[in-house]
Amino acid sequence: MELTRLNRNVKFLNWAAFITISIALLIVFFYAPTERTMGNVQRIFYFHVGAAWVGAVAFFVALVAGINYLRRPTKKWDTTAVASVEIGLVFLTMAIVAGSVWGKPAWNTWWEWSPRLTTITIAWLTYAAYFMLRGALEDEEKRGRFSAVYVIVAFVTIIISYLSIRILRDIHPVVIGGTAESAQGASEGLQEFSAGLESTRMIISLNASVIAFSFLYAAWLANRIRLQRLMDEARLLKMRVSARLQGEG
Numbered sequence: 620m621e622l623t624r625l626n627r628n629v630k631f632l633n634w635a636a637f638i639t640i641s642i643a644l645l646i647v648f649f650y651a652p653t654e655r656t657m658g659n660v661q662r663i664f665y666f667h668v669g670a671a672w673v674g675a676v677a678f679f680v681a682l683v684a685g686i687n688y689l690r691r692p693t694k695k696w697d698t699t700a701v702a703s704v705e706i707g708l709v710f711l712t713m714a715i716v717a718g719s720v721w722g723k724p725a726w727n728t729w730w731e732w733s734p735r736l737t738t739i740t741i742a743w744l745t746y747a748a749y750f751m752l753r754g755a756l757e758d759e760e761k762r763g764r765f766s767a768v769y770v771i772v773a774f775v776t777i778i779i780s781y782l783s784i785r786i787l788r789d790i791h792p793v794v795i796g797g798t799a800e801s802a803q804g805a806s807e808g809l810q811e812f813s814a815g816l817e818s819t820r821m822i823i824s825l826n827a828s829v830i831a832f833s834f835l836y837a838a839w840l841a842n843r844i845r846l847q848r849l850m851d852e853a854r855l856l857k858m859r860v861s862a863r864l865q866g867e868g
Contacts, residue, residue: 625848629841636831636838643669643831651824652817657724663717665824669832671714675777677707677836678746682774685767694851695844697763700770701753702843706836708746715739734783742776749773 647665654661681703688696718736719729730736749769756762 625841625845629838629845632834632838632841636834639827639831639834643827646824646827650820652820657721660721660724663721665828667714667717667721668825669828670710670717672829673832673836674707674710674714675781676833677703677710677840678742678770678774678777680840681707681770685770688763688767689771692760692763694763697766698844698847699840700766702840702847704746704749704770705843706839708743709839710832710836711739711743711746715743735780738776738780738783742773742780745773745776 643665647662651662651665653659681700684696684700684703688700722731723729749766752769753762753766756765
């Protein structure tokens with residue numbers, strides 16, 4: 620019954636992700652205004668911000684799953700945390716690659732070891748090491764407990780990355796939220812749109828991209844959880860068949 624409901628949710632989310640991504644692509648390439656300085660290259664900004672935002676959300680979901688696992692150690696919370704970290708790493712990688720492509724015309728370099736880029740690299744490495752930890756532990760209960768603690772602590776790197784451009788002087792522009800005084804002055808990469816209709820179209824395009832990536836994350840998460848459920852059922856079935864064959868032998 621639970622798997623049937625999950626299959627229904629997966630189907631709905633797959634269609635929702637497909638529709639919203641298609642709409643977002645049309646908006647980004649045909650509705651969003653062309654930026655004055657970078658031109659059409661700036662359009663990658665919508666993918667960069669959407670992927671970065673959803674990556675942070677994915678790691679936050681893993682954090683919540685880790686907390687719930689420590690409170691009530693059940694398989695579903697461990698599965699949710701693993702799935703969300705996997706997907707979060709994919710989105711974070713997309714954000715880093717897209718940001719590098721965006722940074723070339725904006726900063727005249729593919730990479731700059733600024734506070735934001737340094738902290739986001741540390742975050743990526745921290746979450747990649749999560750799977751090394753899980754692979755090193757054979758006991759399922761211990762692996763789940765250690766992994767839950769790890770994703771809770773690892774989220775500190777996301778918070779530090781978010782605060783870095785608001786506290787320190789950084790080449791990376793502040794896209795969401797205010798700018799601290801110490802971070803002002805680094806205007807490279809800021810986008811120029813005329814006030815009024817163009818700015819409104821840019822905001823609409825950005826929101827459409829974020830919504831589309833959010834649905835894509837939800838669809839991937841549901842598919843990953845469903846896959847894990849099927850794998851667990853197949854493993855249990857294999858154990859039952861093996862036990863019965865041994866009993867008959």
